[in-house]
Amino acid sequence: xxxxxxARALLPQTTGIGTYTRSIAAALARSDGISVGMFSPRKxxxxxxxxxxxxxxxxxxxGMLWAQTTLSSRARGWGADAILSALTIGPTAAADPPxxxxxxxxxxxxxxxxxxxxxxxxxxxxxxxxxxxxxxFVCVSEATARDLVGHFPETRPRxxxxxxxxxxxxxxxLPGGSEAERTRRQHARGERYVLYLGTLEPRKxxxxxxxxxxxLWSRRRSRPDLVLAGGxxxxxxxxxxxxxxxxxxxKIHLVGYAxxxxxxxxxxxxxxxxxxxxxxxxGLPPLEAMACGAPVVVSTAAALVEVCGDAALYAxxxxxxxxxxxxxxxxxxxxxxxxxxxxxxxxxxxxxxxxSARVTLTALEEAAAEGPR
Numbered sequence: 001x002x003x004x005x006x007a008r009a010l011l012p013q014t015t016g017i018g019t020y021t022r023s024i025a026a027a028l029a030r031s032d033g034i035s036v037g038m039f040s041p042r043k044x045x046x047x048x049x050x051x052x053x054x055x056x057x058x059x060x061x062x063g064m065l066w067a068q069t070t071l072s073s074r075a076r077g078w079g080a081d082a083i084l085s086a087l088t089i090g091p092t093a094a095a096d097p098p099x100x101x102x103x104x105x106x107x108x109x110x111x112x113x114x115x116x117x118x119x120x121x122x123x124x125x126x127x128x129x130x131x132x133x134x135x136x137f138v139c140v141s142e143a144t145a146r147d148l149v150g151h152f153p154e155t156r157p158r159x160x161x162x163x164x165x166x167x168x169x170x171x172x173x174l175p176g177g178s179e180a181e182r183t184r185r186q187h188a189r190g191e192r193y194v195l196y197l198g199t200l201e202p203r204k205x206x207x208x209x210x211x212x213x214x215x216l217w218s219r220r221r222s223r224p225d226l227v228l229a230g231g232x233x234x235x236x237x238x239x240x241x242x243x244x245x246x247x248x249x250x251k252i253h254l255v256g257y258a259x260x261x262x263x264x265x266x267x268x269x270x271x272x273x274x275x276x277x278x279x280x281x282x283g284l285p286p287l288e289a290m291a292c293g294a295p296v297v298v299s300t301a302a303a304l305v306e307v308c309g310d311a312a313l314y315a316x317x318x319x320x321x322x323x324x325x326x327x328x329x330x331x332x333x334x335x336x337x338x339x340x341x342x343x344x345x346x347x348x349x350x351x352x353x354x355x356s357a358r359v360t361l362t363a364l365e366e367a368a369a370e371g372p373r
Contacts, residue, residue: 001365002037002078002079003080003084004071004080004083004084004097005037005053006039006087007021007025007040007044008040008041008086008087009086010040010044011040011063017104019167019260019284020164023164023167023356024086024102024353024360025051026052030052030354034361037054037055037078038054040056044057054078056074056078064089067090071091072097082368083098083100085102088101088130090134092126092133098372100135100364100367101136101137101138102137103145104140104144105280105281106144108123108127109123109151111203112124114235116234131155135366135367135372135373136158136159136364137158138162141303141307143303145159160360162356162359163282163355164351165353165354166287166288170264170348172292173292173293187227187269189253191224193227194226195269195273196209197267199231200233200239200240201234204278205317208318209226210226210239212320214246215320217251225253227255228243228254229258229262231256267288267291267294270289272296272297273286274297275296275299276299286307287308289344290308290312290343293344293345295337297312298312300317308347311344311346312340313326313330
């Protein structure tokens with residue numbers, strides 16, 4: 001079987017969907033009898049196109065337009081049996097070969113104010129066509145599947161759930177502590193730190209985390225600093241102004257985008273990892289943090305509860321006081337810290353890209369057998 005994958009998520013700095021695209025492609029390519037082709041509107045940055053697949057690059061300036069006008073014909077010319085639309089929106093203008101839509105979350109539909117206008121303008125009309133034309137939907141969590149079926153009941157027979165997996169590069173620190181000390185020197189001026197890792201954007205609710213940490217520092221300034229790792233996203237100006245005005249500005253470190261290797265170092269060096277997102281389709285950073293042995297505190301968003309289970313502490317997303325209380329537990333309650341450090345890697349180990357690929361491959365085979373809608 002030949003599977004064409006929409007690889008547009010590999011063009012910018014790799015975030016969650018980029019990680020998904022590379023990881024699921026590699027897992028599918030390891031399956032018996034499967035050939036994978038990565039299709040992109042433009043040349044992929046050095047290194048991102050390397051893998052157990054063929055690469056098919058065009059010179060098209062507009063990725064969404066390319067996906068609607070060119071992707072299907074390019075995949076058909078390669079002999080693809082089906083297309084995996086890793087960025088959710090499928091080639092609805094000509095769904096031949098048939099396509100499977102990967103649904104990470106529906107926030108562009110349900111909460112458009114969290115996204116840049118260009119994202120919403122491109123997503124909404126094409127999403128409605130994707131709902132009609134997709135042969136199958138692969139949702140990255142049960143929570144996302146419930147959202148999809150709740151808003152679009154007609155999709156129910158076509159929905160499959162394939163949770164994201166864990167990159168084996170994320171694992172607990174080796175005994176000795178030298179890596180943690182080096183990471184603290186590099187990113188937090190040598191101080192112990194609480195970590196957030198993800199794009200700085202409204203949906204991630206980082207301002208509430210800043211407020212929670214300020215509450216903790218107001219009672220004891222010597223508590224760990226806050227490291228915010230991630231690229232600056234849409235509507236982040238307010239957050240940056242809030243940080244600049246903080247009376248604890250010296251304890252907040254903005255370290256920018258973190259590559260996979262740097263992210264693993266940050267997780268291992270953190271006293272705790274906190275992810276107070278308003279909504280998630282899955283939540284890869286908490287999974288990675290658990291795998292690295294960091295005590296994890298997350299919001300009560302349904303997908304995060306599904307992923308983290310009993311290996312994390314929880315607080316309502318907008319409740320800064322409760323978030324501060326849970327961070328304090330993760331930092332200062334020895335029994336809680338030890339339990340989370342032990343439970344995290346065990347919980348994270350349940351999520352594999354091989355398991356995700358098996359469900360995804362079945363959805364692709366079903367799509368190929370049925371043909372275009």
